[in-house]
Amino acid sequence: MKKIIFIFFSVLLGHTEAFALNIFACEPEWAALAKEIAQDKADIYSATTATQDVHFIQARPSLIAQIRKADLVICSGADLEVGWLPLILRKAGSSKVQEGGDNLIYASYYIDTIEKPVRIDRADGDVHPDGNPHLHLNPYNLLKTAFVIAEKLAGIDPENTAFYHENEKTFRAVFWEHIKRWERKAKALNGASVITNHRNMSYLFDWLKIKTAGTLEPKPGIPATSKHLSELTETVRKNNVRFIAYAPFESPKPAQWLSGQTGVKAIVLPYTVGGNGQTKTLFDLFENSIDLMLQAMEK
Template identity: 45%
Template sequence: MLHTASKLIAAVALLAVVTPAQALTIFACEPEWAALSRQLAPEAKVFSATHVYQDPHYIEARPSLIAKLARADIAICSGASLEEGWMPALQKRASNRKVAEGAVGMLYLSEHVETIEKHEKEFFSTEHVHPEGNPHFHLDPDRVQQLAPVISNRLQQIDPDNKAAYQQALEAWQVRWQENLVRWKAMAEPLKGMPVVVQHTSFSYLLNWADIKVVADLEPNPGVPPTMSHLQSLVSTVEHKRPKFVISNWYQNDKGARWLSEQTGMEHANLPATVDLKGEVSDLTKLFDHLLQQLTVQK
């Protein structure tokens, strides 16, 4: 009997040694944070609630998303009210204390970075106006560099047994990112001062970073779709300011951008506003490469 018990204990001990620790499950509200998390936590299970062809303001709290959040160890979101139309409903239905408001596993990145375009008033109660500032800060390479350690530190806090692995992944990422920053700054140098027309503020951080000048917006007010009267009023602005192109993103209805392009001869650049996890721009490095290349080609 003792011999059998000893064998059982030894088997259990051996199983504990050879069975790897369960990897973290990361719920990312947007694709950019899913892509970054995959690099900072290569062993983790990472899920993105949205994709490049979706407006992250308007997401349905589907049962599949509820199930994903219910199993998450950490949720990483942009914040600044970007997800306020759907994330609270997910949290309530998922009933996961790990990612409840105020929990260590609920990370809003807007709380750790300086935002631009803060609004003190609302326009027609549109969800695209954010008092806390523009939530699309993933399109600024410098801000991404600031936020990577924030994510890594939170992962280390939640999963201290793998702290060394997270630190190593972060350090490797930082080396690569710094090298890319040098290259991107060289790519952006010829774009300084270039005038453009935009549709919404999706690319504000990138345009500010590259010192590209926005001379008009297709939206009469933030989040309000372009109207024909407003588009017609922009024709004279285009003729006077002579912008190089009008920018829209993949999830927007670009009918207004195409109309203005056709009326004025200005180039239309329809660009991804985030990473395409299943496509060619599958991480933030590839996204910045693509965007800067497209802006250079359009120039």
């Protein structure tokens, strides 16, 4: 009987979870990056999947339970998760992770964001005052975040400091080699003009010097309208647009309509880890995105 009571209270107070760290990643890309560094030393939970638009996540009960257990939370920041993360943090009432606390990483703090709006007005749609938050699609940003994650993990679990930094260094060295190879491979994409649904691929395009000629959304977060789409047919012709890209969680209809009107290919890029069957790791994410874009360039 005493044993049962002990087990009950250990479960209640979370003592059974002292063996592994719990990492709560807001998006699959940060879960994948955390895995490279923490490996088997942590249980990693991704709050979202590649089929979800991370702007619009409900503060579901399961998310509250998961963040309640977390020792470290890794998110993109720049207001990407502003619609749900503050709420689940407040509801969970965790003593380990809080807004503004040490164990909450916003990658945007360490990265120079792009496309900062010149004016902040909701009439311009869903604007992000801190710049574009979809920052994981520039692989250099992952190098920077890898280091930050290792530092934070070392702070929480000092005994394994060397382990985390070893993994992070190895990851960066290997990833660096791939970045250089991807840059050579993607040369043909330099200077190409494209259209996206939402500006959520901007970091990828910025890295590979691809130009965004327009977006299917008339304004960020506002769904495509027929008037705007017919204007885009003109944009496609004028700018010699090479392909139309959208993410797995976005409606394919506007892209397919525009593709049908103009003959330019519409492609779904994986956007994050798990975005398609071939994208299982961060390495696959860039490899596959570049392959798909190169294929789309062929006439």
